[in-house]
Amino acid sequence: MDGTIQAAEMMNSGAEAILRALKAQGVDTIFGYPGGAVLPIYDAIFQQNEIRHILVRHEQAAVHAAEGYARSTGKVGCVLVTSGPGATNAVTGLVDALMDSVPLVCLTGQVPTHLIGNDAFQEADTTGITRPATKHNYLVKRADDLVRVIHEAFHVARTGRPGPVVVDLPKDILIGPAPYREPAHVQHRSYRPRTEPDPRRIEEAVALLKRARRPVVYAGGGIINAGPEASRLLAEFVRMTGFPCTNTLMALGAFPASDGQFLGMLGMHGTYEANWAMHDCDVMLNIGARFDDRVTGRLNAFSPGSKKIHVDIDPSNVNKSVAVDVAVIGDALAVLKALIAAWKQDGTVQDRGALAQWWQQIDVWRSKNSLRYTQSRDTGAIIKPQYAIEQLYKATRGRDTYVTTEVGQHQMWAAQYFKFEKPNHWMTSGGLGTMGYGLPAAMGVQVAHPDALVIDIAGEASILMNIQEMGTLAQYRLPVKIFILNNRYMGMVRQWQELLHGSRYSQSYSEALPDFVKLAESFHAVGLRAEKVDDLDRVIAEMLAVDKPVIADICVDEKENVFPMIPSGAPHNEMLLGPEHKGHDKPGVTDAGMALV
Amino acid sequence: MRSATISVLVENESGVLARVIGLFSGRGYNIDSLTVAPVERDGSKSRITIVTQGTEMVIEQIKAQLDRLVPVYKVLDLTEGPHLSRELALIKVLGTGEKRAEALRLADAFRARVIDATTESFTFELTGATDKLDAFLDLMRPVGLAEVSRTGVAAIARGVGTIE
Numbered sequence: 001m002d003g004t005i006q007a008a009e010m011m012n013s014g015a016e017a018i019l020r021a022l023k024a025q026g027v028d029t030i031f032g033y034p035g036g037a038v039l040p041i042y043d044a045i046f047q048q049n050e051i052r053h054i055l056v057r058h059e060q061a062a063v064h065a066a067e068g069y070a071r072s073t074g075k076v077g078c079v080l081v082t083s084g085p086g087a088t089n090a091v092t093g094l095v096d097a098l099m100d101s102v103p104l105v106c107l108t109g110q111v112p113t114h115l116i117g118n119d120a121f122q123e124a125d126t127t128g129i130t131r132p133a134t135k136h137n138y139l140v141k142r143a144d145d146l147v148r149v150i151h152e153a154f155h156v157a158r159t160g161r162p163g164p165v166v167v168d169l170p171k172d173i174l175i176g177p178a179p180y181r182e183p184a185h186v187q188h189r190s191y192r193p194r195t196e197p198d199p200r201r202i203e204e205a206v207a208l209l210k211r212a213r214r215p216v217v218y219a220g221g222g223i224i225n226a227g228p229e230a231s232r233l234l235a236e237f238v239r240m241t242g243f244p245c246t247n248t249l250m251a252l253g254a255f256p257a258s259d260g261q262f263l264g265m266l267g268m269h270g271t272y273e274a275n276w277a278m279h280d281c282d283v284m285l286n287i288g289a290r291f292d293d294r295v296t297g298r299l300n301a302f303s304p305g306s307k308k309i310h311v312d313i314d315p316s317n318v319n320k321s322v323a324v325d326v327a328v329i330g331d332a333l334a335v336l337k338a339l340i341a342a343w344k345q346d347g348t349v350q351d352r353g354a355l356a357q358w359w360q361q362i363d364v365w366r367s368k369n370s371l372r373y374t375q376s377r378d379t380g381a382i383i384k385p386q387y388a389i390e391q392l393y394k395a396t397r398g399r400d401t402y403v404t405t406e407v408g409q410h411q412m413w414a415a416q417y418f419k420f421e422k423p424n425h426w427m428t429s430g431g432l433g434t435m436g437y438g439l440p441a442a443m444g445v446q447v448a449h450p451d452a453l454v455i456d457i458a459g460e461a462s463i464l465m466n467i468q469e470m471g472t473l474a475q476y477r478l479p480v481k482i483f484i485l486n487n488r489y490m491g492m493v494r495q496w497q498e499l500l501h502g503s504r505y506s507q508s509y510s511e512a513l514p515d516f517v518k519l520a521e522s523f524h525a526v527g528l529r530a531e532k533v534d535d536l537d538r539v540i541a542e543m544l545a546v547d548k549p550v551i552a553d554i555c556v557d558e559k560e561n562v563f564p565m566i567p568s569g570a571p572h573n574e575m576l577l578g579p580e581h582k583g584h585d586k587p588g589v590t591d592a593g594m595a596l597v
Numbered sequence: 598m599r600s601a602t603i604s605v606l607v608e609n610e611s612g613v614l615a616r617v618i619g620l621f622s623g624r625g626y627n628i629d630s631l632t633v634a635p636v637e638r639d640g641s642k643s644r645i646t647i648v649t650q651g652t653e654m655v656i657e658q659i660k661a662q663l664d665r666l667v668p669v670y671k672v673l674d675l676t677e678g679p680h681l682s683r684e685l686a687l688i689k690v691l692g693t694g695e696k697r698a699e700a701l702r703l704a705d706a707f708r709a710r711v712i713d714a715t716t717e718s719f720t721f722e723l724t725g726a727t728d729k730l731d732a733f734l735d736l737m738r739p740v741g742l743a744e745v746s747r748t749g750v751a752a753i754a755r756g757v758g759t760i761e
Contacts, residue, residue, distance in 0.1 A: 127612060132623050136667040139611070156667055190608050190670045316661035319654055 008179035014146050014169070015040035017178040018107070021150040023050055024183055025105075027078045029069060029447055030054070031062040035082025036122060037109025040174035054447055054476060057468035059086050061440035063093020063164075064466070067102045068444030071427045072402055074227055076158050077444065079106040084122030087129070087168075092434060094133040094164045099431025100250060101225055103162035105153045106134075112172035113141055126168045135163030140170065143178040151183040160193025161314040162225055193313065197330030197338050204326045205285070205309045206342040212283035213354035214361075215243045218266065218295075221250030221430070222288020222313060224423045226332035231255070231423040233336040234287065240343065242355055244362055246274040248289050250430045253420035263362070264371075267295040268566050269412040272370035272575060273362055275564070278303050279572040280361070287311040288332040291322040292431070293596070301571030311335045370564045371416055372580045381533045385410065385485045385556040388536060389417040389457065392483060395540045401453045402445045404428065406438040406462030409491035410484075412562045414457040436465025439482060443469055446478040453481070453544070460486040460553075461510050470523035473549040481543050482551045484516060487558045495561045500568075500589055520551035529553040569593020600629070601656045602675045602682060602752045605645040606760055608668035609635050616666050617645055626651065626659055630684075630727070632749040642670065644760075648727075648750050671760050679755040685748045686730050687712070688721045692741030700740045707733045718743070 011017040018041060022030070031054045034042045045053050056062040059081045066077030077097075081090050087108040097104050108130075111120040127139045136156050138149045146169075153165040209215060217238055223230045231254045238245045238261055245255045246263040255262055264271035266278055278284065284306045289295065291310075296302040299321060308324040310317075311332060318327040328335055375387040403418055404427040405411040411428055420426050427445060429437040442456040456463075463484055473480055485491075493508040517527030526546050530539040536554070543552045563578030567589050607613045614633055621628050630648040635641075649659060656674070664672045675682075688709070690700045697719070704711065704721050707729070713720035723733055727750060734745060754760075 128615070131612070131616060131619055137612075161665075188667075191667045314661075314665060316658065316665050318661070319657055323654065 008181050011178055011180045013040060013044065014143055014174040014176060014178040015044040017147050017180045018150055018169070018174070019044045019048060019051065020180055021147050021183075022078065025151065025154040026075065027051055030078045030080050031056055031065040031069070031444065032080030033059050033062060033082065033086060035086050035109060037083035037111060037171050038080060038086075038107070038169070038174070040171065041080060041107070041109075041169075053080075054443075054472065056440065056443075057471050058466065059089035060092050060436070061443070061466050061469045061472070063090050063097065063104065063106065064434075064437050064440035065444035065447070066104050066106075067093065067097050067100075067437075068404060068427050068441030069448045070102050070104060070444075071224075071441075072424050072445040073448045074424065076103045076105055076154055079104060081106065081108055082122065083109040083111055083126070084124045086122075087124055087126040091129060091133050092432075094130055094166065096429055096432040096434045096437060097164040098133060098135065100429065101162050101221060102164065103157040104164040105150075105157050106164060106166045108166055108168050109174075110139070110168045110170040113170045114172070116170065126166065130166045133164070134166050135161075137166035137168065139168040140173050143173055143176055146173060146178045147180050152188065155183075155188065156191060160191075160195075194315075194329050195313065195331040195334055197311075197328045197335045199338070201326055201328045202335070202338045202342050205328060206339065206346050207348070208283050208307050208309060208326065209241065209285060209343070210346055210348040210350055213351055214280060214282040214358045215241070215355075216263075216277045216281040216284055217243050217245040218248070218278065218284055218286045218289055219245060219251045219254050220248045220287065220289025222311070222332045223251055223254040226288065228423055230333040230336055233333065233340060235259070237336055237340050237343070240340070242350070242352070243285075244277055244359070246270070246277065248292070248295060248430075249415055249428060251289065252415060252426045253423045256421045257419035258421060265415050267292075268297070269416065269562050269564065271416075272368045272564055272577070273365035275566065275572040275575055276365045277362055281306045284308045285311070286324075287335065288313075290317045291320070293321070296322060297566045298569050298571045303572070368577070368581070370577055370581075373578065374580060375533065377533065379532070379534055383530060383533050383536055383554060383556045385413050385487065385560050386417055387533070388483075388485060388554050388556060389413050391536055392455070392457075392540055393418045395537070395544060396453060396455070399453050400449070401425065401455065402427070402442075402449065404438040404441040404445060404454070404456045406456070406458045406465075407433045407435045408459045408462055409487070409495065409560075409562050410457055410459040410462075412492075413485065418457070435462040439463060439466050439469050439480070442480045442482075443472055443478055446480050447476070454479075455481045455483055458482055458484045459491060460484050460488065460513055460516070461490045464514075467519070470520070470525060470549070474524040478549060479547050480549050482549070483543070484551065484553050485556050486513075486516070486553050487556050487560065488513065489558060492562070498561070500594065516551050516553040520549070523549075525549035525551060527551050527553070529555065531555045567593060568596035598650055598652055599656065600648060600650050600676065601659070602680065602750060603647045603649065603660065603663070604673045604675055604752060604760055605647065605663055605669060606636075606671040607643050607645060607666075608670070609637070609641055609643040610668055613643070613668045614645070616668070617647070617663065620662055620666070621649075624658075624662065626655065630749040632751055646750055646752050673754070673760050675752050675754055680752055681755060682726055682750050682752040683724055684727050684730055684750050685722065685724045686734070687746045688723060688734065688737060688742065689718060689744040690721070690737055690741045691718050691743045693717055696740045700737065703733070703736050703740070709733065
């Protein structure tokens with residue numbers, strides 16, 4: 001990145017130099033919103049045709065759109081916003097990308113260097129505000145540094161554990177001339193993420209895995225970030241070992257949901273078999289997941305009898321909450337390659353008998369059918385949200401379908417009932433849990449995949465948090481399908497209030513909702529509504545048939561809860577099952593559990 | 598719980614100290630002492646020395662979190678081996694008569710240097726490990742300790758090994 005002597009070419013303006021650097025970095029789309037401090041960049045955008053700019057309606061949406069673009073393509077998403085409120089509006093999106101390890105470069109305008117610190121109009125301390133919201137950030141104070149910093153920002157965003165990078169650009173730097181250099185393939189002075197695993201750790205891991213009697217593979221978003229080849233190798237490894245595999249919320253699609261060795265999602269709303277397998281296993285192989293609190297439940301009761309192998313590209317994830325026996329630092333793809341090779345080389349014979357017994361036990365757990373629910377088929381019956389997702393899944397099977405979600409009950413039902421076979425087709429806000437993520441993320445996915453079917457599975461409360469983006473869908477003719485599970489409540493808040501706060505539904509009822517059909521029409525989209533179970537399939541079919549953005553308002557059972565559920569502070573083996581199951585009860589939550597989120 | 602003295606070699610760029618401090622406050626780690634100064638002749642690298650406390654797992658976390666900051670070259674936990682820690686303090690003591698003479702005697706015993714004096718005050722300079730400075734200040738309190746300025750800990754490993 002530095003230290004190389006290269007012929008620099010003088011560009012007329014910093015803004016032009018930036019666009020040239022973006023093109024060199026492979027950027028074809030920018031999501032952004034103009035303002036005073038970034039006008040020179042918008043002027044440069046106007047005078048070229050290679051980079052497409054998508055004008056959003058709010059800067060938060062620009063970042064989520066870039067996330068959707070990045071997560072569905074594996075490329076770095078690019079955002080452009082102005083100084084002050086432009087930058088502060090982007091912060092939620094940046095933290096979302098940080099928590100979910102999404103590679104982004106966000107260019108923010110800044111007041112000219114001589115005014116920094118003067119409380120100038122639309123000035124904010126953007127690098128100060130975004131320091132804990134990004135993987136790294138830069139303030140460019142000299143034109144000489146400009147292009148190097150842009151190239152470096154992309155390098156930092158995409159390598160190691162990916163994440164968002166902010167480059168703050170004072171207006172005088174954008175206007176004045178700046179030298180342009182091609183990106184240099186030189187190691188960064190201090191930033192050198194480790195991707196290749198230590199072979200000794202691989203040997204230790206394989207030694208444990210070969211002798212495992214009750215193994216489980218727990219795969220996380222790191223597999224997706226390592227590229228589609230990592231997902232292919234995960235499937236190869238799981239099949240050659242005969243191990244059961246569970247995925248985190250972030251990893252859905254990393255292992256095919258239709259595979260017999262798939263246990264479904266694990267964690268707070270994971271399947272009975274996935275959580276019991278985690279609890280009772282004797283060897284756990286975590287690849288690219290971080291023992292998130294939604295996954296572990298009560299830490300001191302998490303998988304008490306197992307040896308744990310943790311594969312992660314970020315050493316700070318190791319031994320953060322769960323102490324592990326073997327830590328393998330490296331990229332999931334490189335580690336899977338090494339694991340497969342070492343598995344083949346290790347002469348130890350697996351105890352296939354023990355493994356068969358383990359599968360018998362898993363089949364007992366599976367037979368609980370923990371995702372069971374009952375949908376009445378009577379004419380005029382109310383729609384169960386789970387059924388709506390299942391019917392949506394059936395109607396879209398076989399198509400190249402990308403799903404985004406907002407945050408809440410609908411998100412969990414989507415994760416439980418929509419089946420993903422391939423990576424990069426499921427985009428949800430996992431770490432930060434950002435309501436309002438799904439619509440702009442779907443927008444970004446549709447921009448990257450114009451011919452694909454892109455569905456935002458939403459709730460009526462979440463969708464209103466970035467509803468202004470309906471305008472963006474209309475402007476760019478993005479035929480995103482918004483599938484609202486409308487239960488007239490902030491459903492997950494209502495569920496917790498029912499289970500933990502004596503059914504006191506404080507502020508969780510969605511009062512004064514808009515008419516979503518008319519709302520869609522006012523934004524030049526198509527509005528549909530299903531009120532009864534008889535309407536559902538017709539509405540889904542109509543929604544899929546239209547080549548325009550659609551809001552499908554699916555009125556569902558207001559009182560339905562998400563099950564299974566591991567209450568806060570409870571271990572995996574104290575999972576609550578739904579009303580369909582014997583022994584369904586309210587949770588016994590400890591005081592310590594009540595304090596958890 | 599244990600105390601750890603951690604040396605961090607960083608790129609000497611604006612905001613790097615804020616990143617380190619923000620990491621400690623944002624993740625709820627303690628800072629007992631923190632010093633920073635450029636250490637390369639061209640001023641391109643700085644060395645930050647942090648004294649912190651935590652369980653073994655927390656200290657491992659602190660080191661890993663520091664190491665993933667982009668401008669960090671090297672993180673070294675000096676408490677893992679033999680090392681030297683020094684602090685410097687400037688100490689102002691006010692008084693007259695016997696107390697003044699006693700302050701001077703104690704300073705002599707601790708090898709503190711007088712770097713400024715008036716008829717009613719001494720200013721001492723004292724270098725040493727943190728506990729030596731603490732002990733000296735405890736003794737100075739009854740004889741007129743008025744003001745203290747301490748640098749915080751600088752530390753380095755014993756022997757031929759270096760941070761790079």
